[in-house]
Amino acid sequence: MRLVAIKNITGVIRLRSGLHIGASKDNIEIGGMDQPIIKDPVTRAPYIPGSSLKGKLRSLLETSVFMKNPDTRKFVVQGSPCKCGKKSCPDCTIFGSHATPQECDEDLGPTRLLVRDACLTDEYRTLFVNGLLPMEVKTENIIHRVKGVAEHPRPLERVPAGTCFTMNMAFRVYEGDSENLLSYVWQGLKLIELDALGGGGSRGSGQVVFENLQVDGNPVDLEGIRAF
Ligand SMILES: [Zn+2]
Numbered sequence: 001m002r003l004v005a006i007k008n009i010t011g012v013i014r015l016r017s018g019l020h021i022g023a024s025k026d027n028i029e030i031g032g033m034d035q036p037i038i039k040d041p042v043t044r045a046p047y048i049p050g051s052s053l054k055g056k057l058r059s060l061l062e063t064s065v066f067m068k069n070p071d072t073r074k075f076v077v078q079g080s081p082c083k084c085g086k087k088s089c090p091d092c093t094i095f096g097s098h099a100t101p102q103e104c105d106e107d108l109g110p111t112r113l114l115v116r117d118a119c120l121t122d123e124y125r126t127l128f129v130n131g132l133l134p135m136e137v138k139t140e141n142i143i144h145r146v147k148g149v150a151e152h153p154r155p156l157e158r159v160p161a162g163t164c165f166t167m168n169m170a171f172r173v174y175e176g177d178s179e180n181l182l183s184y185v186w187q188g189l190k191l192i193e194l195d196a197l198g199g200g201g202s203r204g205s206g207q208v209v210f211e212n213l214q215v216d217g218n219p220v221d222l223e224g225i226r227a228f
Helices: 050-064 070-078 090-095 122-129 181-194
Strands: 003-015 113-115 136-143 150-158 164-174 208-215
Touching: 050 070, 050 090, 050 113, 050 181, 090 181, 122 164, 164 181, 164 208, 181 208
Parallel strands: none
Antiparallel strands: 003 164, 003 208, 113 164, 136 150
């Protein structure tokens, strides 16, 4: 399987609402809040892990696009990633198959999409370093059904709306790959814009927009991409 090209996908992820990508419980500071966001261990700057972005791309594509295909629908219904492992499956080809070699003997080659961690853009990194980008603490409650009052407040840390991160992905093209594979990535980004990143998406968190999207320096018009 011959590698033909590695396409460089760049862009800016702008937050339209506060973003909460939770840190593991191991990283909670003494006296800190119990729902902190993930931060760079050295600079303490917030970032979007590539795994979060890639995972969201994959799950949204599977639950929308792949529900239409009987071969892949069964995995989505089970709640697991697609593991058909077939060359004809854009999901397994782009993101990697979860199938063991015994289950499927087709050679998909390496995972096509590499999603790098998205760090603050230069502008927002400067603000952060100078103490001008404080993280938001949003309190969420449960409304008592009889009294109609908010109870059990839970502080949730979020990166404030408006903050921008630099997006960077690499897309490998192998000999024989369909030209449509890359368009699945655009479709996935469009689905994220219609959905959310991180936690609390159904309660307003994590609305994002992808700006200045380019592949190898050429603009990509996400507006013109159909999500479904
Ligand atoms: Zn598959």
